[in-house]
Amino acid sequence: MSASGDSSRSATHGADVRRVECSEWRHRERGQTTLDFALGMSIFLLSLVFVVAFVPGMLEPFSGGAQSETPAVNRVADDLTQRTLSNASAPYALDETCTAELFTPGAPVECRYDGTTLADRVGVLERSPVNVTIRGDLDDSGADSVLCWDISVVGGQLAERGASGCGPLLSGGSNPAGSGGRTVSARRVALLDGQDVTVEVVMW
Amino acid sequence: MTPRRPPSDPGDQERPDAVTRTRGQAHTLEGVVSSLILLSAVVFALEMTAVTPLSASTSSQHIENQQESTARGVLAAAAETGALERAVLSWNATSEQFYNTSDPGYFTTDPPPNRFGTMLNRSFDRNGVAYNIYLHYRDDDDAGPDSQRLVYQGHPSDNAVQATWSLTLFENDPLYDHEETPTATTVSDEPTYFAPAASDGAVYNVVRVEVVVWRI
Numbered sequence: 476m477s478a479s480g481d482s483s484r485s486a487t488h489g490a491d492v493r494r495v496e497c498s499e500w501r502h503r504e505r506g507q508t509t510l511d512f513a514l515g516m517s518i519f520l521l522s523l524v525f526v527v528a529f530v531p532g533m534l535e536p537f538s539g540g541a542q543s544e545t546p547a548v549n550r551v552a553d554d555l556t557q558r559t560l561s562n563a564s565a566p567y568a569l570d571e572t573c574t575a576e577l578f579t580p581g582a583p584v585e586c587r588y589d590g591t592t593l594a595d596r597v598g599v600l601e602r603s604p605v606n607v608t609i610r611g612d613l614d615d616s617g618a619d620s621v622l623c624w625d626i627s628v629v630g631g632q633l634a635e636r637g638a639s640g641c642g643p644l645l646s647g648g649s650n651p652a653g654s655g656g657r658t659v660s661a662r663r664v665a666l667l668d669g670q671d672v673t674v675e676v677v678m679w
Numbered sequence: 680m681t682p683r684r685p686p687s688d689p690g691d692q693e694r695p696d697a698v699t700r701t702r703g704q705a706h707t708l709e710g711v712v713s714s715l716i717l718l719s720a721v722v723f724a725l726e727m728t729a730v731t732p733l734s735a736s737t738s739s740q741h742i743e744n745q746q747e748s749t750a751r752g753v754l755a756a757a758a759e760t761g762a763l764e765r766a767v768l769s770w771n772a773t774s775e776q777f778y779n780t781s782d783p784g785y786f787t788t789d790p791p792p793n794r795f796g797t798m799l800n801r802s803f804d805r806n807g808v809a810y811n812i813y814l815h816y817r818d819d820d821d822a823g824p825d826s827q828r829l830v831y832q833g834h835p836s837d838n839a840v841q842a843t844w845s846l847t848l849f850e851n852d853p854l855y856d857h858e859e860t861p862t863a864t865t866v867s868d869e870p871t872y873f874a875p876a877a878s879d880g881a882v883y884n885v886v887r888v889e890v891v892v893w894r895i
Contacts, residue, residue: 515710522714526721567755662745664752664802671756671798
């Protein structure tokens with residue numbers, strides 16, 4: 476830009492101006508400096524505001540909001556469906572007893588988990604709340620509902636929540652209602668008691 | 680913005696004309712230039728990152744991972760119950776295509792009306808997720824695997840994921856009718872079945888079931 480050239484030129488002519496010794500003229504010589512300054516400043520401030528408003532959105536995908544929970548939910552879900560509740564030779568085929576007992580305080584010895592709380596059993600620290608829910612559609616109603624383990628028949632069977640004989644609900648852990656709406660979830664489809672069910676792990 | 684001068688004073692003879700012109704719109708130009716610098720810095724920072732909110736795709740790696748795992752779970756659950764084998768062996772010898780399919784010989788809009796299709800419907804159709812299912816098998820010539828469509832809902836998007844499951848068919852596996860009931864015909868007795876016998880032994884062929892899943 477020629478800003479420096481302009482100022483040097485105006486400086487050289489400043490001597491002439493001072494010789495004129497007329498304050499009114501000097502005021503006029505400034506031209507539209509006030510308007511000019513207002514316009515230039517507002518353009519600058521507008522672009523600054525735009526940049527400041529734009530940068531957070533630009534950084535959003537990289538913000539650390541759910542960074543640790545995202546791999547954690549996947550690991551918990553994979554571990555539940557492929558190791559803890561089933562075995563590596565038949566992944567995604569869940570063991571009925573261990574699945575039903577996962578959500579109750581007592582842990583059978585034949586199951587591959589121990590501890591008393593669900594967070595302990597899936598190996599998640601206390602400060603990261605975790606919720607595990609098993610959903611399915613047993614009656615072909617077109618909508619999934621939370622399942623429970625019906626203990627009224629010998630050996631037990633799957634039932635939808637609210638059915639008669641509904642025993643332990645296949646849902647446990649912290650309540651996602653207290654998460655503030657910022658949760659990360661992972662879903663796995665698995666086979667439980669001859670039915671395809673969805674295991675959903677939620678962390679926040 | 681045309682540069683304007685203050686009305687020239689008639690008594691102002693010795694003042695050079697250049698003085699009023701020189702100041703011009705210096706501040707405006709500075710504002711414009713500083714805005715350009717700021718914006719180009721933002722553009723430069725945007726170019727540095729691969730995925731931004733302005734990227735055209737709505738894909739999310741997390742969702743793709745969930746779909747891939749879901750597809751694998753559906754395949755594993757269907758294979759464990761035998762529903763996958765029944766769906767693959769549900770062959771109509773008369774029309775030489777799968778049962779319950781119309782002209783193209785594969786399912787296009789609805790899932791297959793069997794147990795496997797029910798699982799697909801619960802996990803994918805209801806959630807607005809499209810899928811293709813291909814059956815890759817070994818052809819009798821040694822030209823490599825051939826493939827047959829079981830479900831084809833369209834060309835997958837760029838963000839599709841896939842999961843596969845290998846299914847071994849034996850010579851004495853029965854074919855199934857449209858109600859998933861085994862028939863008296865075994866797969867090796869049916870010359871119109873899409874996969875030929877790949878060996879002389881008890882193994883008839885190995886079908887690799889490939890599910891390609893993408894968000895619509």
